[in-house]
Amino acid sequence: xxxxxxxxxxxxxxxxxxxxxxxxxxxxxxxxxxxxxxxxxxxxxxxxxxxxxxxxxxxxxxxxxxxxxxxxxxxxxxxxxxxxxxxxxxxxxxxxxxxxxxxxxxxxxxxxxxxxxxxxxxxxxxxxxxxxxxxxxxxxxxxxxxxxxxxxxxxxxxxxxxxxxxxxxxxxxxxxxxxxxxxxxxxxxxxxxxxxxxxxxxxxxxxxxxxxxxxxxxxxxxxxxxxxxxxxxxxxxxxxxxxxxxxxxxxxxxxxxxxxxxxxxxxxxxxxxxxxxxxx
Numbered sequence: 413x414x415x416x417x418x419x420x421x422x423x424x425x426x427x428x429x430x431x432x433x434x435x436x437x438x439x440x441x442x443x444x445x446x447x448x449x450x451x452x453x454x455x456x457x458x459x460x461x462x463x464x465x466x467x468x469x470x471x472x473x474x475x476x477x478x479x480x481x482x483x484x485x486x487x488x489x490x491x492x493x494x495x496x497x498x499x500x501x502x503x504x505x506x507x508x509x510x511x512x513x514x515x516x517x518x519x520x521x522x523x524x525x526x527x528x529x530x531x532x533x534x535x536x537x538x539x540x541x542x543x544x545x546x547x548x549x550x551x552x553x554x555x556x557x558x559x560x561x562x563x564x565x566x567x568x569x570x571x572x573x574x575x576x577x578x579x580x581x582x583x584x585x586x587x588x589x590x591x592x593x594x595x596x597x598x599x600x601x602x603x604x605x606x607x608x609x610x611x612x613x614x615x616x617x618x619x620x621x622x623x624x625x626x627x628x629x630x631x632x633x634x635x636x637x638x639x640x641x642x643x644x645x646x647x648x649x650x651x652x653x654x655x656x657x658x659x660x661x662x663x664x665x666x667x668x669x670x671x672x673x674x675x676x677x678x679x680x681x682x683x684x685x686x687x688x689x690x691x692x
Contacts, residue, residue, distance in 0.1 A: 421636035547677035556582035561605035606637035
């Protein structure tokens, strides 16, 4: 599977609006046990998702697969991509380096392509809905990231605290973060950053937030984090660049776009707060 191929989870989110009620049951079953039941026989998939085998096959067809084996092959390849460590990706990077001498120009070209692909893939309605949630002063706003994305969560928090009240970044330490979860109310907005190799601790956090009926916005990669099963809005960005390390440039650009749009939507509050800071 090439990086241009959308993940199965991405296909589900893109196809959701055209699925029947029965097909949505199959989709929910797969997302709730992703990707395990998708690798099982059709009959087992159907039983676990509460749908018929015929419905599962129609659901698979709606995702653009010609057959169930084709669907399972894509899942297996996706799992391989998700699990690749920087060490495994370094082999491809070395091969790429020998073929292209202009490393900086090539790298910039790849991340530029990733940014354009990410912008094209994120529906305007989803971006606007996420921005509106960030600008909604009636709801608390909480932000959390993982090992490599905590810096982006911190960057978003620093800006949004100037724009509106009630913004807080969840602590990276599980014990401290568990204390903070106690203060999150139903319908508060929570922005989660999660990229491959996905953070198991964040999956537990998302489950806890779902139990508290928080409104989750997930910023993730092209393979889509397992946290998507709990998120109301999923904003996927392309990060693969055929190098040792993934490039999070598109995610950072999306973060800045959300900050900029939320500032515009919350401008009466933002203007007063920013003015107070300037005059102190």
